[in-house]
Amino acid sequence: MNYTFHQLQIFLKVVEHESITKAAEELYMTQPAVSIQLKNFQNQFDLALTEVIGRQLFITEFGKEVAVIAERVVQEMENINMKTQSFKGHLTGRIKISSASTGKYVIPYFIGGFFEQHRSLDLILDVTNKTRVVESLKQNEIDFALISVLPENIEVEEEILIENRLLMVGNKPHRDESRPLIYREEGSATRSAMEEYFNTKEKNQRKRLELTSNEAVKQAVLAGIGNSIMPVIGMHNELQNGDLHVLNYPRLPITTQWRLVWLKGKKLLPASQALLDYIRNEKENIIEEHFKWYQNYG
Structure with a gap:
């Protein structure tokens, strides 16, 4: 087999959207270019990865199995790139955090200094209600969740931030x-x-x-x-x-606790681990600087 990393990325986008057109839009490629790369990737296998019924594209069971493996390969390649940058002294990549709605008054103060130090990092912060936060955590769609009550039936690790x-x-x-x-x-x-x-x-x-x-x-x-x-x-x-x-x-x-949580056993990427280390080291200073007023209530 002789497929490329780029073909794996394209195939995963097609699987995600079940649409060549939508995959092309997200990848900033033309539809014919995506179709060609998908066809070249398909040619590496004796079994069909996709099928078209009517005008709708579907992913075959074999294609879904390949996609699971491809996701791991792409993730590990990204890990290698980030690890390389970390050895050079640079953090790169993207950190995804989902926060309960009131957490928007908390989380910026605990992560602002970190992202100021590491401007090459991207942050995706989704502020929503607890139900959606827990679902994102359960599905491993995020690196961290900010919640005040631990979720049931999910094993997590935590770092308590503030009452x-x-x-x-x-x-x-x-x-x-x-x-x-x-x-x-x-x-x-x-x-x-x-x-x-x-x-x-x-x-x-x-x-x-x-x-x-x-x-x-x-x-x-x-x-x-x-x-x-x-x-x-x-x-x-x-x-x-x-x-x-x-x-x-x-x-x-x-009284509960605002806490940063992540799935138990989750392998944190270098950027995520660096953020966690920063919070652990700076937590008391952040509370003293930004939340001293809080001690007057309760």
Whole structure:
């Protein structure tokens, strides 16, 4: 067999999209060029890798098996390239992090200095809800996840960053039991914590509203629409300015930990390992510099 690394990359894109046209677009190649390379790769095998039924391209079972192996080969080749660069003193590649939505107030401070030092690295940061973060972690689509509650049924390793404190907040300094409670959407760790606190899984104790992001909840509380249990870490300016107030409720704060997690046994690439080492070495300095105000709440 005499196929090339480039052909493996092209074949994997075709498998990913089940489309030569979409593969060509993502690879910045012409459709005929992708077709030629795919045909040359196919010629190395006696069994079909793809088949066309009607006008739809499908990957055969044999093709799917080849793709699994090809993925490993491509990954190892990228590892070799990154390892070569690391021996030269340069980190290259891409780090993928998926963060629970409130984590956007946390993760930039813990990784900003690292990416300032290593400008040749690319960062993909997906900020979404906990359900999607856990699914990305489970499918090994990311290098790290930032979450406040450990996922169930997934073995992970972790590096704890900072406490996550949830307190009841409103736009007035006093409690008003007539105001509705504002909840996050299903799948949010904050939603789960708030439901557990008010025991609302079976019944509503107070009129409630539901919004789909932490920022939306915060704006609703600022507007006086209702009160909510929210992570204090995302309300620095509003609390300092007196636009929001922590309300005195028993059994609060609810405290968890913001933690960076990755799949147990995952072989971290040099760039990912370097980021983890940086966080471990600089964590206390980062907390002191950026989160000293946090100690005043909870």
